[in-house]
Amino acid sequence: MQGILLNGQLRLHRNPLFENIDEAMLLWCWPTRLSALRRAWLQANLCKIQEALRARGSDIFVLEPEALPAFIREHQLSALRMASPVAPEEKALAKALGAELAPANRLFDHREAKGSFSQFRKSLKAPSMGRLNALPPTTPIKAPTLTLPPGAFRFDPGEDAANERLLYFRDQLLADYHQSRNGLLGNSFSSQLSVYLGEGILAIDHVWQCLHSAPTGQGRDKLLDELLWREFFQHWLAQQGAKAFAPHASTQTDERLLAWQQGHTGLPLVDAAMRELLATGYISNRARQNVASFLVHDLKQDWRAGADWFERQLLDYDVAANWGNWAYIAGLGASTRPIYFDVAWQSRQHDREASYIKAWLPELGLLPADTIHNLPWLPEQRPEGYPAPVGMADWGFKASDPKRV
Numbered sequence: 001m002q003g004i005l006l007n008g009q010l011r012l013h014r015n016p017l018f019e020n021i022d023e024a025m026l027l028w029c030w031p032t033r034l035s036a037l038r039r040a041w042l043q044a045n046l047c048k049i050q051e052a053l054r055a056r057g058s059d060i061f062v063l064e065p066e067a068l069p070a071f072i073r074e075h076q077l078s079a080l081r082m083a084s085p086v087a088p089e090e091k092a093l094a095k096a097l098g099a100e101l102a103p104a105n106r107l108f109d110h111r112e113a114k115g116s117f118s119q120f121r122k123s124l125k126a127p128s129m130g131r132l133n134a135l136p137p138t139t140p141i142k143a144p145t146l147t148l149p150p151g152a153f154r155f156d157p158g159e160d161a162a163n164e165r166l167l168y169f170r171d172q173l174l175a176d177y178h179q180s181r182n183g184l185l186g187n188s189f190s191s192q193l194s195v196y197l198g199e200g201i202l203a204i205d206h207v208w209q210c211l212h213s214a215p216t217g218q219g220r221d222k223l224l225d226e227l228l229w230r231e232f233f234q235h236w237l238a239q240q241g242a243k244a245f246a247p248h249a250s251t252q253t254d255e256r257l258l259a260w261q262q263g264h265t266g267l268p269l270v271d272a273a274m275r276e277l278l279a280t281g282y283i284s285n286r287a288r289q290n291v292a293s294f295l296v297h298d299l300k301q302d303w304r305a306g307a308d309w310f311e312r313q314l315l316d317y318d319v320a321a322n323w324g325n326w327a328y329i330a331g332l333g334a335s336t337r338p339i340y341f342d343v344a345w346q347s348r349q350h351d352r353e354a355s356y357i358k359a360w361l362p363e364l365g366l367l368p369a370d371t372i373h374n375l376p377w378l379p380e381q382r383p384e385g386y387p388a389p390v391g392m393a394d395w396g397f398k399a400s401d402p403k404r405v
């Protein structure tokens, strides 16, 4: 019998891994680097899919990665099918296991992504829509029952919840997305579909088709563009291979990395975002850009330490989107010019009333928004318990090297 590894394609519907297979052992392997929160989120999604698979006479075996070879031997699996990987580590694993590769959660097969995003975008025609409605194969042996982790998540787990969010976003939020997308606080400023796309709980072609079917407008066009950014990084990483993880000029990390990770840098926007990330496993794109730029360009820490931290924390972790965006900001990726986010300016621009900052940093609750944004503070303005800034490259930015945003 064959084995099917569901990593990256963790869903029942439109799953190319199920094509032309009636009986198979369905497997899923834990990633190696992840926080307790991300593990719990994945476990909640695995519980959902196990329930749905069992209702169809199938099941899922969840394994630690080192147990996979023994499992294959023990159950005498004749072959292993998995989604075509993009990152070198997963490619090596697929090769070692002699896996048969099925399409990954992408809109296009191999595309050139060597130049800029706009060049990539211009080269695209309409994405190919899979017409897959293969049923999951039956699994003859019952797997251990997975237990739902305690506690609630910011997002509802499972394929049904993912589809509900997709439709809600299309019908209620998409039209204004071009205006709301730089928001920081709440669940309405963007689609928040990344938490379902990361592990393939939603099929990307289904998402594309669904959002494309909405009335045309700036919100819809901007969102479709973002899906192409996702696509761009997938192809970029596949082409870069190990080069995508190359060190920067700075390979240092020091105690400021820990201050950044824990949200104790003394820069309110950065601290709010990093504490939100720790608490919920998700932050907005605007927040990600700011904290990444701050770590690399202001704190001069090794960009890979930041990407590695995000890898562990993000519920929506995606190897290509994460490492691709980090490299991009560091100036090592698709853009060779580093991108510098002026956190003080960004903070005023995107959190005018400081409501995001105050939501995550209650110790700043009594400070007027103007004071919060007027950085650097005088020592007497800093509330007790809130740290002094651990560093900012240049409070009054000179128009020198990195591109300022």
Ligand SMILES: Cc1cc2nc3c(=O)[nH]c(=O)nc-3n(C[C@H](O)[C@H](O)[C@H](O)COP(=O)(O)OP(=O)(O)OC[C@H]3O[C@@H](n4cnc5c(N)ncnc54)[C@H](O)[C@@H]3O)c2cc1C
Binding pocket: 181, 190, 191, 192, 193, 194, 195, 197, 198, 223, 226, 227, 229, 230, 231, 233, 283, 284, 285, 286, 288, 289, 292, 310, 314, 316, 317, 318, 319, 321, 322, 323, 325, 326
């Ligand atoms: C440093 C850094 C690390 C990131 N790490 C990840 C990651 O691990 N996983 C991840 O999915 N995204 C990552 N992103 C991209 C982006 O921040 C998230 O996709 C987005 O914030 C998720 O929220 P959303 O689904 O509401 O996005 P929306 O704004 O609603 O966008 C819709 C979808 O488009 C795609 N998308 C949007 N922006 C980008 C982008 N810049 N790059 C690639 N795809 C994009 C995502 O699939 C997203 O779900 C990262 C960005 C930065 C700057």
